[in-house]
Amino acid sequence: MQDDKIDGKITVFLADDNLIVREGVRALLALEPDIEIVGVAGDYDGLVSGAEATNPQVVVTDIRMPPTFQREGIDAAKEVRKRHPGTAIIVLSQYDDPEYVTSLLKEEDASGFGYLLKDRIADEDQLAQAVREVAAGGSKLDPKIVSALVNPVSRDGGLNKGDEDLLNLVAEGKTIKAIAAAQHSTPEAISVAVEALFLKLAQEASSGGEGGLRRLRMLHQAIVEREEQGESLSRLLPGGIAEKLRAAGGRIGETERLTVSVLMSDIRGYSTIAEHSDCGALAHQLNTHRAEMNRAILSAGGTVMQFVGDAVMAVFGAPLPYDDHCDKALAAALAMHRFQAAVNAGWEAQGLPAFGLGIGITTGDVAAALLGSEERLEYTDVGDTVNLSQRLQQWAEPGQTVISEATYQGLSQPIEAEALEPATVKGRETPVTAFKLSVEAWSATPA
Secondary structure, eight states: OOOOOBTTBEEEEEEOSOHHHHHHHHHHHHTOTTEEEEEEESSHHHHHHHHHHHOOSEEEEESOOTTTSSSHHHHHHHHHHHHSTTOEEEEEESOOOHHHHHHHHTTSOSTTEEEEEGGGTTGGGHHHHHHHHHHTTOEEEOHHHHHHHHSOOOOTTOOOHHHHHHHHHHHTTOOHHHHHHHTTOOHHHHHHHHHHHHHHHHHHHHTTOHHHHHHHHHHHHHHHHHHHHHHHHHHHSOTTHHHHHHHHOOOTTOEEEEEEEEEEEEEETHHHHHHTSOHHHHHHHHHHHHHHHHHHHHHTTOEEEEEETTEEEEEESOSSOOSOHHHHHHHHHHHHHHHHHHHHHHHHHHTOOOOEEEEEEEEEEEEEEEEEOSSSEEEEEESHHHHHHHHHHTTOOTTEEEEEHHHHHHOSSOOOEEEOOOBOOTTOSSOBOEEEEOGGGGGGSOO
């Protein structure tokens, strides 16, 4: 044990997120002439750093503190004791569940350890006595905890292993059908079991059972974390991909081979427009353009992959594969032209320059992959199909769409299009055959 004291006093560091409780305990211990409070904290980090700075003989801590209000106090106390093995620990809690005691004792020597209930610490100077005992290397447990440890009881309504397994599946976000499949049961039977489980938890919690409260908190925390993860992924990744990753458990760097149609659009003469436009007005125009392009692509069942400057890249047939991706890609292209034409009409009335789109579409195999790191993710399609779509959009004049031969052949209905002379494009040795859509083709294109 440590033997350094302040003027012969036992040094104590106090941690509790509740200011009233913290100051109340501080005042209670301040009445004792042989005890000195050397610091206080309200969360995990404050406790660890504060104890490191003050090197107290005893740490008095609550169990649940920010950020998640699970068991930060116990975890912080363990960390302090790991750094300074002689530090004694007293846990103050409103919970008489012996699980908290055993979770600490199973990894720690019982010497220099105490567990007291908050509503009894003022009785007969119990806290001050506990501080003295643990500082001397002894232990101090509330009699109610000792009774629970020696004579454990099984509360009515407690969960059995089957209930626990079911609760874990629910917390993982599994659907009723998925749980039924995992447990070799029927959706109807699982639905009834889940309702009974929730009723059992509610009854146990309402009767003061800590187990029921803890499990409900666990379930709530799992749901919150899953929703937060989904929100973060949805902001980082194109529509539909975040949901697929959560459902399928895709990992960074994994790839899959898919046959898709890739669309690439670009604003013709954008550099000139930017040169002669107010930057604020141009940013507003670009934002409106992107919103309309996004709407056109999503309404056709596509996935917006990237906005890069004035360019838009979209894929059809990924991340979830489907067969009519050629039709959907062409429908999106025509909708993009149509939506932009409507926007241009409004801009003309405001004296703003119009955006003329050139669009290229190709069809073929790609390697679809989630690339990057946990901090920055990018879902992308890689391959010659992607590169060719960019080359073909360069052949399109404002208001035109150029499609590859593979896209043309993949359409479910023939369309009126102008066959272009085979020509080479940058990065390819073989001449490319492509088709340019005429205005008359718009009404004949499958929606």
